[in-house]
Amino acid sequence: MAPCADAGQTPRSPSRPANEAATSGPWSPDMGVPTLEKLSFQSRTGGKPQDYFNFSRDGLYPVALPASDKRVLVVRDAKMVRLIMTDPRFSLARLDPSEDTVTGTGYQSCNGMLRQDVPHIRRTRHGIISHFSEQSIAPWRHEVEDVADDLISKLLDGCQPPDLNKRYFEPFIVKAVALSAGITEDESDKLYGFSNRVLVRVESADDRARICAAWSELYEYSSELIDRKLRDPDDRLLSRIFAEFKNTRLCHDEIVAASGTILAGFYTPFGILGVCAVELFRHPDVVKACQNEPRLWGRTVEELMRYKAHFNFFLPRVATEDVTLGEVDIRAGQVVLPSIHAAATDPNSFTRPNIFSIDRNRTRCNIVFGAGPHFCPGAALSRQWLQVGLERLFITLPGLRLTKPYSELQWQPGSISMPHEVPVTWD
Numbered sequence: 001m002a003p004c005a006d007a008g009q010t011p012r013s014p015s016r017p018a019n020e021a022a023t024s025g026p027w028s029p030d031m032g033v034p035t036l037e038k039l040s041f042q043s044r045t046g047g048k049p050q051d052y053f054n055f056s057r058d059g060l061y062p063v064a065l066p067a068s069d070k071r072v073l074v075v076r077d078a079k080m081v082r083l084i085m086t087d088p089r090f091s092l093a094r095l096d097p098s099e100d101t102v103t104g105t106g107y108q109s110c111n112g113m114l115r116q117d118v119p120h121i122r123r124t125r126h127g128i129i130s131h132f133s134e135q136s137i138a139p140w141r142h143e144v145e146d147v148a149d150d151l152i153s154k155l156l157d158g159c160q161p162p163d164l165n166k167r168y169f170e171p172f173i174v175k176a177v178a179l180s181a182g183i184t185e186d187e188s189d190k191l192y193g194f195s196n197r198v199l200v201r202v203e204s205a206d207d208r209a210r211i212c213a214a215w216s217e218l219y220e221y222s223s224e225l226i227d228r229k230l231r232d233p234d235d236r237l238l239s240r241i242f243a244e245f246k247n248t249r250l251c252h253d254e255i256v257a258a259s260g261t262i263l264a265g266f267y268t269p270f271g272i273l274g275v276c277a278v279e280l281f282r283h284p285d286v287v288k289a290c291q292n293e294p295r296l297w298g299r300t301v302e303e304l305m306r307y308k309a310h311f312n313f314f315l316p317r318v319a320t321e322d323v324t325l326g327e328v329d330i331r332a333g334q335v336v337l338p339s340i341h342a343a344a345t346d347p348n349s350f351t352r353p354n355i356f357s358i359d360r361n362r363t364r365c366n367i368v369f370g371a372g373p374h375f376c377p378g379a380a381l382s383r384q385w386l387q388v389g390l391e392r393l394f395i396t397l398p399g400l401r402l403t404k405p406y407s408e409l410q411w412q413p414g415s416i417s418m419p420h421e422v423p424v425t426w427d
């Protein structure tokens with residue numbers, strides 16, 4: 001077996017560690033041990049992720065976590081990524097929150113969905129998943145379309161040039177969550193605020209107290225929501241899933257913690273929408289094809305997510321025993337960070353992966369929503385919202401385009417690089 005890439009060797013492609021790159025010539029022992037490159041949430045030109053998230057035949061690449069300096073391995077091959085996501089020897093529950101946390105998700109309660117391993121997570125998800133299915137959410141599609149149309153008519157009446165992030169994508173997701181979840185827009189707005197405080201990047205050990213406090217506030221807020229929906233249910237998502245949690249005999253604290261993960265996750269499509277729209281502006285031929293044949297929106301959204309509009313990485317996992325990944329030995333205790341970007345652009349899964357094309361034979365890219373026991377329950381909702389949000393916008397506003405060149409857009413740092421603003425005009 002090849003030694004683990006983390007066995008103290010100089011990493012190979014895509015680049016050498018930052019401190020090493022600053023020296024001329026090869027590293028030698030009298031230079032001291034090279035400091036590892038820190039995991040960065042900054043994007044490169046055009047919102048591209050850091051190079052080490054790209055697919056690589058080298059497979060693994062060591063980086064240091066920003067808050068703890070802990071050495072983790074970025075996994076950059078679709079097969080390895082899938083294995084980590086599905087193999088019970090890679091654990092979320094055994095991560096050490098004080099050392100292994102990359103995003104605020106790591107600081108949720110240990111009963112939160114993204115901190116549980118099998119069999120606990122199976123028990124938590126048992127019963128609720130069917131309520132998130134394409135079939136279950138289909139009846140709300142027309143209402144979501146009305147939300148989009150209403151916001152677009154306000155865009156038409158408002159001053160130009162509007163920032164789509166503020167005037168369309170953000171309110172669209174807040175309203176779509178409200179109607180699908182069965183809460184008021186004010187409640188959805190409040191939950192969106194919590195989501196923005198808990199699903200954040202962790203860059204320093206000092207971030208922990210602030211993020212943990214935000215999770216506690218979210219739990220407190222959702223506890224009342226849960227009691228109310230259990231007492232006075234409706235036919236929307238939250239009433240259904242809280243009732244299922246109760247049927248599964250989760251105790252109140254477990255219900256609050258599991259619901260907290262879901263409530264925070266609801267708003268994820270906002271950032272994805274901005275990335276999709278900006279990419280569509282670069283492909284007017286695709287927009288035209290979709291305008292002529294609306295059935296193409298489904299595969300277009302899928303390709304947008306595969307090509308660019310995805311998180312760069314999954315949550316880290318820790319190996320609970322020695323595991324061989326491909327030809328590499330991973331030792332028990334090693335923390336790995338599977339790259340979604342690499343999995344979605346692995347040439348073994350997608351031919352010419354760095355080309356945006358809606359003509360692919362493979363039309364779905366599920367890996368952007370995860371794999372295995374933590375596969376995103378919100379995948380169908382997200383697909384519905386992305387399709388409706390983009391379709392209504394591009395159909396109603398012909399000639400929709402950016403008011404500044406793509407190259408001048410600012411990209412926000414994060415686990416997904418999203419445009420800071422999307423200023424537009426139309427004919």
Ligand code: HEM
Nearest residue numbers: 113114261262265266268269314315369370374376378382
């Ligand atoms: C385009 C939008 C979305 C993307 C790209 C996305 C992506 C993901 C990914 C990659 C995971 C797996 C993380 C991991 O295993 O490390 C995940 C899990 C999760 N997502 Fe989403 N998500 C989206 C929207 C949503 C929505 C709308 C909801 C609301 C219900 C949601 C709720 C969750 C929950 C609760 C989990 C944890 C599941 C578990 O631990 O069993 N997500 N999501």
